[in-house]
Every structure is written in structure tokens, then in C-alpha cells.
Amino acid sequence: MLNYVWLALIVVGILTATGRDMYDTWANTYGNDIPWHLSTFEIENAIDAGQGTVDLTLSREEVRKHFPLMKDDPPEVVCRAEIHMHDASHGSILLRIPANSPAVFSDIASAQGNDKTVVGTMARRGGEWLILLEPVRFVFMKKITTAAFEAATLAVQIAIGLIGIMALWLGVMRVAEASGLIVHLARLVRPLTVRLFPDVPPDHPAIAAILMNVSANMLGLGNAATPFGLKAMEELNRVNHRPGTASNAMCTFLAMNTSCITLIPATAVAVRAASGSADPAVIIGTTFLASTAATLSGVTAAKLLQRLPMFRMARSET
Amino acid sequence: MTEMFKSVVVTLSALAIPALLLFFLVYGAFRKVPVYETAVEGAKEGFSIAVRIIPYLVLMLVAIAVFRASGAMDILIAGIRPATDLLGLPAEVLPMVLMRPLSGSGSLGVMTDIMKTYGPDSLIGVLSSTLYGSTETTFYVLAVYFGAVGVRKTRHALPAGLFADLIAVLAALVVVRAIM
Incomplete structure (x- = not known):
């Protein structure tokens, strides 16, 4: 699915740019x-x-x-x-x-x-x-060319920028693992996680990483959320029987993550305050409700979709 | 009530990281874990994970950048506008709805622009900032998270994520209309 979307973004982008350049030539826009x-x-x-x-x-x-x-x-x-x-x-x-x-x-x-x-x-x-x-x-041709090169550079900058923060949190996580804290944390949320992630052993480190990721997201701590999230994916991959294919648990986790319940939408509140809002924090309540609805429906969708024939994993291999 | 909730949440998010660091490390030391050596071992993974996501991140961001720069978004908006008009979704927030799953910086730009044009306290302003706050950049997250573990067949992750985004839009619309 990501394949087609990716291809579509590029093809539609280039075709649109071509069309607009042709129109500009015909209409002599410039x-x-x-x-x-x-x-x-x-x-x-x-x-x-x-x-x-x-x-x-x-x-x-x-x-x-x-x-x-x-x-x-x-x-x-x-x-x-x-x-x-x-x-x-x-x-x-x-x-x-x-x-x-x-x-x-x-x-x-x-x-x-x-x-x-x-x-x-x-x-x-x-x-x-x-x-x-x-x-x-060829204004749009030049635009998409520049945009593509800039995005490629930016992507590497983002990834390199992640190294430090990843190292910090993965280091702390390793200490928590070695001390047995991770197992305790995982047990704490066991009633919930055995239902959400039935394929993952309840004491598995993946559960703790998911818990940390979701908590960080809820508090609007994006910098801390990503390392925990990537750690969670690594751990989930350890219990994935088909490397290279997303497991049910991964899809459920990502549905939770991309729609995460938000207690404090820090960036949005800051932008509102900067644009002179009389009540920048008014969106805290609306965001909480909207994101809760999104998380519930995202998880439900993931749970239902995993049974569809087109998404199902072969029985023998799960 | 809202004020109290807000101050609790703000305090929590300010204290969370220092408290977490302190608790994890002190608990580790209490359990006789060689904290520094163990943390270094774990930190070594940081580099490899960050480097592993580079190709996925590059290709995803390039595709999104090409799409954005071509102006295809305007055409898409014109195409789905009749449907969103039926739902009562103001056409002005459509760029936000479509940009949010694709690009964090793009949707931040759209939100700032909407605030400037329509004011942060208008229905459009509140709705677009609620939308920004309540959903994530689904494509970016999928590319990075799946990239980190080398998953290429993503199965139903994208449909489930986009469905959640759609519900977030509808819920935000209902909630914001209710309070304004």
C-alpha cells in the first residue's frame, strides 16, 4: 500500500508540474x-x-x-x-x-x-x-527538482539529528531493562496490552517501550517519543515471525501512535499564542476529545482490517 | 476545570523527563546494575537505528516534496471539496486536513497561515489548530518506524492510520462546532 501511495505522490507530482508548465507556456503566464x-x-x-x-x-x-x-x-x-x-x-x-x-x-x-x-x-x-x-x-519542473534535492538533504539531517537523542534514550532504556524495571512496567499495563497485542508476550520489553512511547506522545514530548517508538518496533520485530512484513502488533501500535491521544498539543498552542489568540489553550479540550476518538477508531480499524483476506497473514506463519 | 487540567498537564510534561531519568538510573543503581557501562551499551544502538532509517526517510520526504512543489494539492482540494462541503467542513481547513498526514513542517506552515488569515479564535482557526494537535504525520511515522526494522510489506498500517486521521477530522469538526 505504501508502495502505491509513494509512487502516486511522485507520478502525480511530476504530471501536475508538466501540466502546469504546459499551461503556462500556452497562456504565456510570464x-x-x-x-x-x-x-x-x-x-x-x-x-x-x-x-x-x-x-x-x-x-x-x-x-x-x-x-x-x-x-x-x-x-x-x-x-x-x-x-x-x-x-x-x-x-x-x-x-x-x-x-x-x-x-x-x-x-x-x-x-x-x-x-x-x-x-x-x-x-x-x-x-x-x-x-x-x-x-x-519550466517553472514547475525547476520547482520540483529543487524540492526533491532539498528534501533528500533534509531527510539525512533529520536522521543524523536523531542519533544523539536516540543514543540517550536507548542507553537509559538499557539500564531500565537490566534492572528489571521494564518487566514491572509491562506487568502494570498487562490487562490492556494482552488485548491490544495478543501476539506479544505480556512481559516482553516491547510492551514497556510502547508504554513509554505512548506516554511521551500524550505529554507532547516528541523528542523522547521517537526513540521509544523505534525501540518498540525493534522489539516487536523480534517476535515477528515474518521479517519484512508488518505484524498485527506493529500495525496496531502504529495506529495508536499516529493518532495518539494528546493531553498537551504544545506546538499548536504556541502558534496560537504567537498569532495573538485571546485563549490559546482552548484547543486542549477539543484536541483531547478528537485525538481520543481517533485513537479508539484507529485501533479498532487495525483490529478489524487485520482479518481481511487482503491483509491477513498466512496461518502457518503467524 | 480546564485551567487545572492544563496546569497539571504542563507540570507533568515539564517534570517527566528529569523524573524519568532520575528514577530509571537510581533504580538501576539500587539493583546493582553498572549503570554507566550498561547505558553506553544501549546508546551504541542509537547510531545504527538512526542510520538505518535514512533511505526510507529520504525517499518518503522526496516524494512528498515533489507532490507539494507541483501544486497538485490545489487540484486535489478542488476535487474533494464537494464532499467536504456536504459534511459542513469549511473549505479553508482542507489544506490542513490533506497536508497533516504528509508533512509536519508543511502542516505547521498551513496552520500558521490560517491563523494569520482568519484569526486564531475563529472557527477555522480553532478547528485547524485542533486538527494539527490531534493527528500525527502518518506517512512520515510509517516510513521511519517501518524503515527502522526493515519492514517493506506494511499491510493494513496505512489504511488504519488514515482512517484514524479521518475520524480525527470528523471528531474535531463536531467538538469545535459544539463549543463555538
Whole structure:
């Protein structure tokens, strides 16, 4: 199942990006190859010197002509331009995009590979100057390429960042195991766990790791929850008769984990407080109820789904 | 009542980790366990587990990033909107509902954006923050947890997780509508 979802995310992503790029080409969203007409005398001063900086005004009519798809009435855009003349009537130009310009300008800038500037060429035609910006194509193709590379780097950073915290908790867990505390903890919740995880021996270290993971999640201690969760998976894998295939206990545990009952939604409360909420903590109650409903139904779903023929494990091997 | 509950929970989560460390280690020492050597033995596993999840994490995050960057989400939202309108779910929280199982940072961004646009105390604001708090990034968790033990056939884990997410959305909608 994860296979298909994974494939679908990539295929749908790439196809959508292709479609949007094709649409942008057809509709000429970025006004490629349409010259900007300017008749500003400031340019002349810059030209005499061979290069210079001037403020250029892109009129409403010009903006509308370039971006007919723009929903709002286009504003006038004033931007600072750096000009380098090659000869008397040809030059290159770099426009600094002001903060209040329509979003399409920043899109062009980022598609050209810059943050807040766009580049192009300028030429004299009769009494006016024509500016032709470097055409922008395959915006979404570039976006998904960048996103893919960034995500790959980020994934490794996340995993490396986990090493320290994992080492700490697995070390502490090992002490708890050696002292016999883990077995005591597991016995404490035995009435519940024999029903939730009938395939796991009630004194197994997996039970304690699950208990610790769930408690950490409930208290919003995400950093501590992951090491316990991964430890729980390792222990569950020890009693899994088919390595490489998820056991019933693993699926039940993950259903509990991904929907975990939350006592304190720390991040959400913090964001609410930061956005000036009159009562940031109002969501504690609603979150508790919603997450409890989710956990109960997740566990129920896991228990029911494990019996379906398409998910069932072969009898002889369980 | 809510205040008391809140202060108890806040105290608990502040004390939990130091208390746990103290209790586990002192109990171990009391039981004559060589605590330092034992902890080091256990800590050695941390590296291998973290490194083992890298390929799973990379491939899952890349797929999600490609999907997000392509803007396919907008199209998906337009597609399922008629169904959610029937349920009375405000269309403004749909990006939250769809982003939450995929990406933690993505859904955090969506939540912050919703707060800014509609205000944290509006129905949409409360609903989206409740949603953020009450579900996890299912895809990320599955990739990491199954990756750690090399499980490739995940069976019913994903359907069960997504079903729980769906119930969380419905429950959040009912509860938030009840208090607002």
C-alpha cells in the first residue's frame, strides 16, 4: 500500500508540474518574448555614461499587457534598474523587484534563479526603448527538482539529528531493562496490552517501550517519543515471525501512535499564542476529545482490517 | 476545570523527563546494575537505528516534496471539496486536513497561515489548530518506524492510520462546532 501511495505522490507530482508548465507556456503566464515599451529620458543619461542606475516605471497598461491572467487590477510597478550598454542602442538590464509588486514578478525572478532581481536585454527602436526579459520556462519542473534535492538533504539531517537523542534514550532504556524495571512496567499495563497485542508476550520489553512511547506522545514530548517508538518496533520485530512484513502488533501500535491521544498539543498552542489568540489553550479540550476518538477508531480499524483476506497473514506463519 | 487540567498537564510534561531519568538510573543503581557501562551499551544502538532509517526517510520526504512543489494539492482540494462541503467542513481547513498526514513542517506552515488569515479564535482557526494537535504525520511515522526494522510489506498500517486521521477530522469538526 505504501508502495502505491509513494509512487502516486511522485507520478502525480511530476504530471501536475508538466501540466502546469504546459499551461503556462500556452497562456504565456510570464509574458515571455513580449517587449516592455519604455520612453524614459533617464535612460538616456545612463546610456551616455555607458552604465548606470535609474528608476523605471512599468505602467499599468504595460503590466496588464504582459500578464492578462492577473485577477486584480494591475498596479504600476516602479523598480530600480541597473543598465550596462554594449553600444549606443543595445544593452543589458537588471531590474530590482520592489516588495509591493505583483507576485508574478517574484515568480519570474526565482525562475531566473535570483531572489529579487530579473535580467533582460534592452534595445532602441525608433524613439523608445524595448526591454526583453529573459524568458521563463519550466517553472514547475525547476520547482520540483529543487524540492526533491532539498528534501533528500533534509531527510539525512533529520536522521543524523536523531542519533544523539536516540543514543540517550536507548542507553537509559538499557539500564531500565537490566534492572528489571521494564518487566514491572509491562506487568502494570498487562490487562490492556494482552488485548491490544495478543501476539506479544505480556512481559516482553516491547510492551514497556510502547508504554513509554505512548506516554511521551500524550505529554507532547516528541523528542523522547521517537526513540521509544523505534525501540518498540525493534522489539516487536523480534517476535515477528515474518521479517519484512508488518505484524498485527506493529500495525496496531502504529495506529495508536499516529493518532495518539494528546493531553498537551504544545506546538499548536504556541502558534496560537504567537498569532495573538485571546485563549490559546482552548484547543486542549477539543484536541483531547478528537485525538481520543481517533485513537479508539484507529485501533479498532487495525483490529478489524487485520482479518481481511487482503491483509491477513498466512496461518502457518503467524 | 480546564485551567487545572492544563496546569497539571504542563507540570507533568515539564517534570517527566528529569523524573524519568532520575528514577530509571537510581533504580538501576539500587539493583546493582553498572549503570554507566550498561547505558553506553544501549546508546551504541542509537547510531545504527538512526542510520538505518535514512533511505526510507529520504525517499518518503522526496516524494512528498515533489507532490507539494507541483501544486497538485490545489487540484486535489478542488476535487474533494464537494464532499467536504456536504459534511459542513469549511473549505479553508482542507489544506490542513490533506497536508497533516504528509508533512509536519508543511502542516505547521498551513496552520500558521490560517491563523494569520482568519484569526486564531475563529472557527477555522480553532478547528485547524485542533486538527494539527490531534493527528500525527502518518506517512512520515510509517516510513521511519517501518524503515527502522526493515519492514517493506506494511499491510493494513496505512489504511488504519488514515482512517484514524479521518475520524480525527470528523471528531474535531463536531467538538469545535459544539463549543463555538
